[in-house]
Amino acid sequence: MITSFGRLLRAELKLMLRDPLVLTFVFVFPVLTMLIIGGSFGTKPDPGFANINPAHWYVASYLTVVIGATGLIMLPVHLASYRERGVLRRFAAAGFPRWSFSLAQLVVGLVAIAAASAVELGVAAPVYGIPALHESWRVVSGLLLGSVAFVSIGVLLGTLLPSARAAQAVGLILFFPSFLLGGAGPPPRGMGAAMREIASFLPLTQVTDSIRDPWLGLGTATGSLIAVALLAAAATLLAARRAAL
Amino acid sequence: MCKRRPDVSLIAMTNTEVVTVRGLRKLYGGRPVVDGVDLDVHEGEVVGLIGANGAGKTTTVECIQGLRRPDAGALRVLGLDPATEAERLRPLIGSQLQESALPDRLRVAEAVELFSPRGARDGDRLLEQFGLVERRRSAFASLSGGERQRLFLVLALLGRPRLVILDELTQGLDPGARRNVLEAVAQLRNDGTTVLLVTHELGDAEALCDRVVAMRAGRILDSGSPAELVDRHSRRATIEFGFPDSASLALLEELRGVVGVDEVEHAARRVTVRGDRRAIAHVGAVLVRAGSVPADLGVQIPSLEDALLGLLEAAEANGHAGANGHAGANGHAATNGAAGTHNHYLTGALG
Numbered sequence: 001m002i003t004s005f006g007r008l009l010r011a012e013l014k015l016m017l018r019d020p021l022v023l024t025f026v027f028v029f030p031v032l033t034m035l036i037i038g039g040s041f042g043t044k045p046d047p048g049f050a051n052i053n054p055a056h057w058y059v060a061s062y063l064t065v066v067i068g069a070t071g072l073i074m075l076p077v078h079l080a081s082y083r084e085r086g087v088l089r090r091f092a093a094a095g096f097p098r099w100s101f102s103l104a105q106l107v108v109g110l111v112a113i114a115a116a117s118a119v120e121l122g123v124a125a126p127v128y129g130i131p132a133l134h135e136s137w138r139v140v141s142g143l144l145l146g147s148v149a150f151v152s153i154g155v156l157l158g159t160l161l162p163s164a165r166a167a168q169a170v171g172l173i174l175f176f177p178s179f180l181l182g183g184a185g186p187p188p189r190g191m192g193a194a195m196r197e198i199a200s201f202l203p204l205t206q207v208t209d210s211i212r213d214p215w216l217g218l219g220t221a222t223g224s225l226i227a228v229a230l231l232a233a234a235a236t237l238l239a240a241r242r243a244a245l
Numbered sequence: 246m247c248k249r250r251p252d253v254s255l256i257a258m259t260n261t262e263v264v265t266v267r268g269l270r271k272l273y274g275g276r277p278v279v280d281g282v283d284l285d286v287h288e289g290e291v292v293g294l295i296g297a298n299g300a301g302k303t304t305t306v307e308c309i310q311g312l313r314r315p316d317a318g319a320l321r322v323l324g325l326d327p328a329t330e331a332e333r334l335r336p337l338i339g340s341q342l343q344e345s346a347l348p349d350r351l352r353v354a355e356a357v358e359l360f361s362p363r364g365a366r367d368g369d370r371l372l373e374q375f376g377l378v379e380r381r382r383s384a385f386a387s388l389s390g391g392e393r394q395r396l397f398l399v400l401a402l403l404g405r406p407r408l409v410i411l412d413e414l415t416q417g418l419d420p421g422a423r424r425n426v427l428e429a430v431a432q433l434r435n436d437g438t439t440v441l442l443v444t445h446e447l448g449d450a451e452a453l454c455d456r457v458v459a460m461r462a463g464r465i466l467d468s469g470s471p472a473e474l475v476d477r478h479s480r481r482a483t484i485e486f487g488f489p490d491s492a493s494l495a496l497l498e499e500l501r502g503v504v505g506v507d508e509v510e511h512a513a514r515r516v517t518v519r520g521d522r523r524a525i526a527h528v529g530a531v532l533v534r535a536g537s538v539p540a541d542l543g544v545q546i547p548s549l550e551d552a553l554l555g556l557l558e559a560a561e562a563n564g565h566a567g568a569n570g571h572a573g574a575n576g577h578a579a580t581n582g583a584a585g586t587h588n589h590y591l592t593g594a595l596g
Contacts, residue, residue: 003362004362006360007358007359007361010359011348011351011355011358011359014353014355015348015350018350019350082348085345085346086342086344086345086346087346087347087348088311089342090342090345090346090347091340092311092312092335092336093312093345094336094340094360094400094404095332095335095336095339095362095404097332119347134346139483185496206582245269
């Protein structure tokens with residue numbers, strides 16, 4: 001079984017690099033928007049950004065854009081497209097165990113996030129510089145748990161949505177509000193009370209807080225980290241149950 | 246609605262049986278799409294499931310592959326129960342599924358690598374055998390319909406399967422591609438591979454199958470070799486020709502007495518002779534002997550398509566029970582049973 005899983009994983013990793021949707025939303029879009037918005041507010045510490053260099057604020061925030069794009073767009077569209085076109089039936093008929101495809105997608109999603117994050121930091125470093133990590137274990141924990149949570153949400157959405165078009169529509173509707181309110185848009189202090197309240201309930205906001213606050217020394221964000229851990233556990237459990245059906 | 250499944254251990258399989266199905270029933274939304282199907286496939290046989298769309302052919306083979314769980318019935322495939330041992334069974338079956346695909350950007354050679362289990366056949370040799378070696382680096386999306394079907398055949402054969410299931414293999418193919426794919430399946434038959442072919446292209450079934458099983462509305466109407474089904478259910482052979490000026494009416498009387506002739510009609514200076522296939526040669530011999538060889542003689546030989554249409558029309562005319570009654574009235578229940586397939590509904594009605 002490990003052999004069939006290994007073959008599937010290798011093929012899926014190759015296909016990920018050939019998918020224009022992945023290259024656009026997971027690799028190009030976060031880097032491009034990070035460069036634009038990071039340069040929009042200057043580099044002087046700003047009270048609106050908790051007295052942090054705004055460019056550094058966005059460098060620390062934008063890893064979650066990669067996480068959101070992977071979980072809300074890349075994986076649901078990929079999985080729903082495979083199911084719609086009968087690719088999953090073909091894998092099943094060829095003897096690939098039911099769990100192997102979902103597990104391969106989980107690994108592919110995590111690899112995509114790691115690679116796109118490295119690209120983003122690689123581009124940010126010479127332009128804005130990389131802010132120093134204040135509590136690295138918390139940052140890494142937030143990054144890992146947030147990635148697992150959103151990749152599992154992606155697998156779950158992919159098993160629920162009936163077609164690639166539906167997955168794309170639902171994915172974009174979920175992604176852009178999360179993108180704008182959950183870390184990549186204005187900082188919480190720049191939002192109105194209602195928007196700030198809505199943003200505080202978004203899963204991507206919790207992931208962003210659990211990474212950005214300990215990274216920039218703004219706090220431990222323990223509550224957000226716990227919320228992300230619970231989300232990761234619940235989404236993984238639900239995705240595993242759906243994948244086993 | 247019975248959900249209880251018979252004990253598969255009760256199925257008596259011979260050494261040569263690859264597939265044994267008893268009383269298979271599958272419902273979609275409470276509507277039976279497969280309703281009491283019995284089916285046996287023996288080692289080395291090419292068996293075709295034929296019938297119109299919605300006859301239950303694909304659902305039957307999906308249950309055999311373990312892709313769908315039956316609501317009732319007992320199945321044994323290569324000694325395993327598809328409902329409970331699907332993960333052990335599927336690697337033993339080579340499948341070409343209806344309406345399925347591969348990832349668009351997966352290349353042919355990568356697909357072969359992906360679908361090659363441990364101990365697989367030489368993928369390059371199979372690609373060469375099926376005329377795809379030049380397309381090794383091509384993406385799946387760039388392949389023509391015929392190339393895709395040939396690739397699916399290659400993938401189905403990689404794991405040295407003991408049973409190959411092909412579902413609507415030639416659907417939507419142009420004549421050239423269809424011929425290539427049919428040649429590939431004929432090659433499988435010549436190699437002694439057991440093949441279960443699902444098709445509503447009856448020319449394919451007639452050309453390739455040792456035995457065909459005709460289905461309608463989830464039930465088996467009849468089974469046998471294509472020639473047996475044609476003999477049982479199709480209209481007779483028809484011979485037509487213009488009545489020669491030189492011929493006498495005695496010729497018509499002589500034709501009526503020819504072996505195999507059932508009916509001779511003479512109208513508007515044309516003669517129509519109906520009978521079984523033997524009549525074709527005998528009528529020809531009479532005409533030659535009489536020195537009245539017509540230049541416009543035409544012969545219509547019944548095909549499997551004619552047989553299926555006859556079978557379906559009879560079933561339609563009599564309703565479901567009539568379909569079974571039709572088979573039973575012709576004594577085909579026993580024939581079908583002997584051939585390895587019989588109508589469960591009919592057996593029940595008689596039993």
